[in-house]
């Protein structure tokens with residue numbers, strides 16, 4: 014079934030590329046009849062067409078930036094559907110043909126998580142079942158902000174109430190070192206083998222780092238939720254700062270892993286914040302790491318990652334300074350309800366939907 018879906022998806026992509034269609038409607042008109050040879054319930058055909066539309070849209074966007082980008086092709090079996098399934102009594106029932114179903118056991122943790130929510134879509138791969146569920150969320154009027162500055166080894170959070178927390182991520186760096194040793198034992202000089210091994214260990218490494226980031230992002234969002242604060246982060250996460258020499262990895266690999274873990278932390282914080290109805294804003298990164306967070310002058314680096322302001326004499330840890338600058342930029346842009354409870358920049362609290370996805374068994 015997964016394999017059939019993958020083939021349908023690739024058929025749709027091929028048709029979309031050949032006919033140069035972009036909209037869901039025109040792709041449906043062109044492709045639907047050509048999928049008649051597949052022996053699967055018809056709503057999977059619609060799901061394949063809609064998935065292909067998304068892939069084609071991303072491809073067009075990428076091609077505008079880079080004309081040499083490869084044409085899309087689905088290699089891994091993966092199926093997404095928003096129709097026909099039922100989750101009941103600890104089981105997911107997924108129709109394959111008319112009146113035929115496959116059943117997948119849903120573990121208790123997952124059952125507890127989706128309890129009270131509506132499951133909107135199901136994604137199935139060879140090893141993982143993901144359920145996406147939606148909830149009505151009431152926006153929280155921010156009473157302040159937390160500013161987050163991320164480094165390779167840690168990230169620093171500065172809040173409106175002047176507290177500062179640092180979250181250690183060096184465990185994630187250590188995880189990398191362990192997997193590096195394993196990988197270096199494979200010496201075969203074949204690009205394909207190297208890539209495969211690198212992918213396999215890369216996957217484990219990603220899962221390990223993901224876990225560490227989940228712990229950290231969870232406690233940050235709990236702090237923000239308790240204080241009813243919005244979250245401010247840098248718009249561009251300073252990928253350039255990551256390309257440092259003298260590290261063990263190849264440039265390509267290091268850059269890819271680091272920028273992935275940057276983006277992953279941002280993604281986790283953003284969706285967890287939205288799930289709680291907290292405001293998330295991005296500020297321009299210009300000067301956040303070099304300007305004084307008190308007077309705005311350019312600072313001078315001192316020993317031990319400290320900075321000194323020649324104008325006002327402020328001496329501060331550079332990460333704390335950056336987090337405070339991000340906090341200040343966020344506060345300036347959006348305004349907050351001050352501590353007396355008076356709204357400086359009132360924003361209408363609207364009910365918004367946010368989808369959160371999780372993994373089941």
Ligand SMILES: [Zn+2]
Pocket residue numbers: 305306307308309310322323324325326327
């Ligand atoms: Zn200063």
